Amino acid sequence: MFDQILQFVLTGVTVGATYALVALGFAIIYNASDVVNFSQGEFVMLGAMGSIAFSAGNGLPLWLAAICAVLLVICVGMALQRFAIAPARGASVVTTIIITIGASIFLRGVALLLWGKDIFGMPHFSGEEPIKIGEATLLPQNLWVMGGASVLVLGVHYFFNHTTNGKAVLACSCNRTAAQLVGINVSRMMLIAYGLSALLGSLAGILVAPITFTSYDAGVMLGLKGFSAAILGGFGNPMGAVAGGLLLGLIESLAAGLISSGYKDAIGFVILLLVLFFKPSGLFGKASAERV
Amino acid sequence: MSYLRGFYLLTITAAVLPLIFPDNYYVTVVGVTAALHAILAVSLNLLMGYAGQISLGHAGFFGIGAYASAILTTRYGWNPWPAILAGLGLTAVVAFTLARPILRLKGHYLAMATLGLGIIINIVLVQAGKFTGGPDGLGGIPSLSLFGWSVDSDLRWYIVIVSVLLVVVWLALNIINSRSGRALRALHGSEVAAEMMGINTTATKTGVFVLAALIASLAGSLFAYQQAFVSPDSFSFFFSIELVTMVVLGGMASTYGAIIGAIILTFLPELLVVFEDYEVMIFGAILMLMMIFLPQGLFVGLQHLLRRLTRDRRTAIDAAEAGESGRGAA
Numbered sequence: 001m002f003d004q005i006l007q008f009v010l011t012g013v014t015v016g017a018t019y020a021l022v023a024l025g026f027a028i029i030y031n032a033s034d035v036v037n038f039s040q041g042e043f044v045m046l047g048a049m050g051s052i053a054f055s056a057g058n059g060l061p062l063w064l065a066a067i068c069a070v071l072l073v074i075c076v077g078m079a080l081q082r083f084a085i086a087p088a089r090g091a092s093v094v095t096t097i098i099i100t101i102g103a104s105i106f107l108r109g110v111a112l113l114l115w116g117k118d119i120f121g122m123p124h125f126s127g128e129e130p131i132k133i134g135e136a137t138l139l140p141q142n143l144w145v146m147g148g149a150s151v152l153v154l155g156v157h158y159f160f161n162h163t164t165n166g167k168a169v170l171a172c173s174c175n176r177t178a179a180q181l182v183g184i185n186v187s188r189m190m191l192i193a194y195g196l197s198a199l200l201g202s203l204a205g206i207l208v209a210p211i212t213f214t215s216y217d218a219g220v221m222l223g224l225k226g227f228s229a230a231i232l233g234g235f236g237n238p239m240g241a242v243a244g245g246l247l248l249g250l251i252e253s254l255a256a257g258l259i260s261s262g263y264k265d266a267i268g269f270v271i272l273l274l275v276l277f278f279k280p281s282g283l284f285g286k287a288s289a290e291r292v
Numbered sequence: 293m294s295y296l297r298g299f300y301l302l303t304i305t306a307a308v309l310p311l312i313f314p315d316n317y318y319v320t321v322v323g324v325t326a327a328l329h330a331i332l333a334v335s336l337n338l339l340m341g342y343a344g345q346i347s348l349g350h351a352g353f354f355g356i357g358a359y360a361s362a363i364l365t366t367r368y369g370w371n372p373w374p375a376i377l378a379g380l381g382l383t384a385v386v387a388f389t390l391a392r393p394i395l396r397l398k399g400h401y402l403a404m405a406t407l408g409l410g411i412i413i414n415i416v417l418v419q420a421g422k423f424t425g426g427p428d429g430l431g432g433i434p435s436l437s438l439f440g441w442s443v444d445s446d447l448r449w450y451i452v453i454v455s456v457l458l459v460v461v462w463l464a465l466n467i468i469n470s471r472s473g474r475a476l477r478a479l480h481g482s483e484v485a486a487e488m489m490g491i492n493t494t495a496t497k498t499g500v501f502v503l504a505a506l507i508a509s510l511a512g513s514l515f516a517y518q519q520a521f522v523s524p525d526s527f528s529f530f531f532s533i534e535l536v537t538m539v540v541l542g543g544m545a546s547t548y549g550a551i552i553g554a555i556i557l558t559f560l561p562e563l564l565v566v567f568e569d570y571e572v573m574i575f576g577a578i579l580m581l582m583m584i585f586l587p588q589g590l591f592v593g594l595q596h597l598l599r600r601l602t603r604d605r606r607t608a609i610d611a612a613e614a615g616e617s618g619r620g621a622a
Contacts, residue, residue: 036400084580091587093399094346098540101533102579109573224407224529231404266415269408276405277393 003135008257009250010133014142014211016249017149018044021204022226023233023241024156025197031173031236032193035085035096039104040201041223042111045216046073047202048209049111052120062123070202076107077198078191085194086187104223111216122209141210148207152200153242159196160238169193221265228272234285243284248272295469298548299462306454310447320446322562324518327450327457328511330554333538334457334464334547335507340536341545342468343500344480345395346403349410350535353505355417355527356383357512362430362522363423372436376513380506387505391498410532417524429523436517449518456514457551460507464547467503476500480545541582543589552591 022040029037050069055062084099091099125144130137159166171179172189180186204222205214212218225248233244251271256264275283306327313319336350360379364370370378394405417424424430436443436452443452467473475496478486487493516522534557542553560578564571586593 030400036403084584088584088587091583092544094340094536094540094544095583095587097403098537099580099583101537102576102583104576106573106576106580109570109576112572113569224411227404228408231401235400260419262419263415266412266419269412269415273394273405273408273412276397276401280397280401282401 004257005254006134007136008253010136010138010142012250012253013246014145014208014249015253016246017145018204018208018222018245019225019229019249020242020245021149021152021200022222023229023245024153024238025200026226026230027236027238027241028156028169028193028200029197030230031238032169032190033081033085034093035100036093036227037080037194037197038097038100038223038227039080039107039219040197040226041219041221042104042107043073043077043198043201043219044205044222045111045214045219046076046107047205048122048214048218049115049120049205049216050202051206051209052122052214053115062125066206069206070199073198073202074195077194077201081190081194086190104219108216108219115216117216119213119215120209121213122206124210139211141207145207145211148203152203156196156200156238165189165192225268228268231282232272232275234282237282237284237286240282240284244282247283295465296462299458299465302461302548302551303458306458310450314447318559318562320450322558324446324450324453326555326558327453328515328518329535329538329558330551331453331457331460331511332508332535333542333550333554334460335504335511336535337539337544337547337550338464338467338476338500339504340539341550342473342476342480343497345497345501346406346536347501347504348403348407348529348532348536349413350406350504350508351527351529351531352410352413353383353387353508354512354515354531355413355524356386357509358516358522358527359417359424359430359512360509361513362433362516365434366430366432367423372434372513372517376510379509379513383505383509384502387502388498391501392494395494395497395501407529407532411529414524414528417527424524427524429521429525431521433516433520433522435520436514443517453514453518456510461547461551468547472496472499477545537579541579541589543592546589546591549589549591553589556590 022044025040025043026037029035029040047066047069050072051062051066054060054065054068058065060068080100080103084103085096088096088099124139124141126140128139128141130139131143132138160170161167168179168184169189169192171182171184172186172193176186179189205219226245229245229248230241231244232248233240233242248268252264252268255267259267279285309319309323332350332354336347339345339347339350357376357379360382361372361375364375364378365372390409394402394409397405418427420426441448443449468476475486475491478489478491479493479496483493512527515526538553538557539550540553541556542551543549560575561571564574567574582590588596
C-alpha cells in the first residue's frame, strides 16, 4: 500500500511540475497585463510539436531542435502581445479572454494544418531504464521534468527579485502609469513578460513530451489545468501558482490511483470548487476588498 | 411598447423566412440550430450582459436538460413532456444549490468555478455510461408531439424552436425592462452601490442564475428530441466558450446582440467549410480580429459606427450651411 502511494506521489509530482510551469506562465502574464491567457496551453503544445518537427523533419539534434522551438514559441508569445493584446488595451476582461481563446484556436489551427491529427512521441532525454525507489519505479525523464521545473521556478524567482528587468516588470504590474513615469519602457516589459511565459510553457511541453506524447490539441487540457492550478494557489501569486500546480498534480494522481481514473479530472475540479467556496481567493491569495 | 419594437421585427422575419424558403437547408436545418443557440445565448446574456456574472459552464445545464430527457424517455419509457419538466426540476436543484457559493466569487475566480462546474458535468456524462451511454452517446430518443401534431419534419422543428426562442426573447425583454431588470443592471454597475439602494444582491444574482440555467435546460431537452441522439461532445467546455463568444460577439447587454452572435457563430463554420484544412485557423483569426476591432460586439459596435457616420454627415452639413450663411452675410 505504501509503495503504491509512493508511486502515485512520484507520478503526481511529475505531472504537477508541468502544471506548475503552465500556472506560472498564467500568473506572469496576468500580473503584467491583467489578461488571462487562454493560449498558454498552446505554448506547451507548440514547444513539443516544434521540437519534434525540427528534429525529425530537419534532422537537427534534439537539443538544438528544442532551442529552435523555444525561440519560435517566444516569438509567438511576443507577437500575441504586440498584435492581439496591445491593440485591445482597455477592453473588458471577457473580451480579452475571448481574444486569447481566439489565439489558441488559431494556433491549434496552424498546428493542425502543419502536422495533422497524429499523435507524436519524442525520445527520452537519457534512456528509458527505470530507477527503483523501494517498490516504486521512476523513469529518468521524470527526474528531468522535476529537475527542469525546479531550475525554471528558481530562475523565475531570481529574475523577479534580483534583476533590473524583472523588477521593472513587477513595477508595471503594480502600477503601469507610475512605472512609465519613472522611465520604465512599459511596452518592452510586456513583451518580456509574454516571452517569459512562452518560454516556460514551451519548455514544460518539451520536458514532458517523452512521457505523455503530444498532438495538435494537447494544449487544451494542459492550459485548463494550468489555469486551475494558478487559481488554486491564488491568482497572481507566482509561487502560489507553483504550489497549486504541484497540489493539483498530486490530487489527480492519488484520485486516479485510489478512487477512479475516469473521474480523476472531475475530482481535481471538485476539490478546486470546494477550495474556492471556503476560501474565495485561493489557497495563498490575498483576500481582496472591492473598491467602490 | 417601444422596447418590443425589435421583437415584432424578429417575429415577422422568423415567420416570413420559411414561407419564402420552405425547403432551404440554411433556413430549416442550420436555422433551427441557430435558433437553439440563440435561446442559449439570450439566457446567458441575462446572466453575463445584465447581471455581469461571467459563466464558462453554461453548456453543463444545456447538457443536464438534454440527458434528463434522453434518459427518461429511452430507458424508463417516459412521455417526452414530463421528461422536460423533470430536467427542469433537476436543473433547478443543481443551479439553486450551487448559485450561492459560486456567485460569491468574483472575476477570474468566478470564471474558473463555472468552468469547473461545466467540466465536472461533462465528465459525469462521459463516465456514468450505465445511464448516459458514455462517450458513444444515447440514441433513439422519441420526438415531441403536441395534441396529435407530431413534430417530425425540419419545418415543424423550425416552428417549435423558433416559437420557444420568441417566448424566451419576449421574457428576457420584459425582465430587463422591469424592476428586477433594473436591479440586475445596478448590480452590474456596482454591487456595493446596489446594496446601498436596498437591492438584495444575493437573491437577485441567484434568481437570474437559476433562470438562465432553466432556459438552458429547456433548450437541452428540445435539442435531444430534435436530434434524437445526444453525446457528451455537444455539452463540452468548448461549447460553453462558444456560447460566451456568441454573447460577447453580438454585444453584451443586448438581447438582439446575443441573437446576432448566435446566428453568426452558427453560420460561420458552415461557410468556412469551403476552406477545408484552413477552417480552424480562419475561425480563430476571425474571432481575434472581431474582438480586437469591435470590443463592444458587432451589434453595439455597428450602432456606434452608424451613429458616428450620421453625426459626421450632420456636422458636415451644419458646417456647410454655416459657411454659406456666413458668405451670405458678407
